Amino acid sequence: MEFKKSENNGVTTYSLSGRLDTQSAPDFQEALDEAFGRGENKIILDFKNLEYMSSAGLRTMLYAKKCIDEDGLDENGAPKGFLKLINVSDEIMEVFDMTGFSEFLSINEE
């Protein structure tokens, strides 16, 4: 899997391509970890060119969501950070739905 990173107004977008699987997920999680270490907590993951994702990818999503939520709330009571997944294919969406992840992840929302 490959990913391209871009930043705009404090929001970091990762455009993923290829396969997020047992081989690639640890590397991607490490990249996210480094981003969290730099204080980046507004993250968009663009799945447009992601053709495949297994439970290894789910674990990375769960990890990322927990890390971002740990940043807590701002003075107005709103979450300081967010994780949004966009352009998720029907096949990968089925994996999120089946495992209940679509209940707590923001997926394909405007």
Added chain:
Amino acid sequence: MSKSIIISPEVKNWDKIYDFIYKYFRKNNLSQKSVFEILISSEEIFSNIIYHSCTETYDEVIISADYQILANTASVVFKYGGVEFNPLKNKLPDVSLPLYKRRLGGLGLLIVKNFTDGVTYTYSGGKNILKISKKVADI
């Protein structure tokens, strides 16, 4: 006609298995969706083999793919040594739990059971034999 691949149980070999399964079933005209579901189930099985059965051995894993056109059934069989371990005995995770009660892991079996129509496990002659099968009506 079924085809097989023999491979050592290492994460780096998942790519080869992916290519093997993808090419075999696409050649047999299975839909992209069916192949996706067979692949994701196969990856969960292969991960189980690496992390639960073959943790201290690099014994070979024989992976056989088969498509029975009359029965419209695709199957993948994993035959491997290592520790006797039946992943089907694992408890399925509770998918209704909120985020903070979720564990990192335990989702593989759920995926396999949802994306296939049958999973069997036997241990015979010092080998674990795990088979997944799937009805593929949409070719």
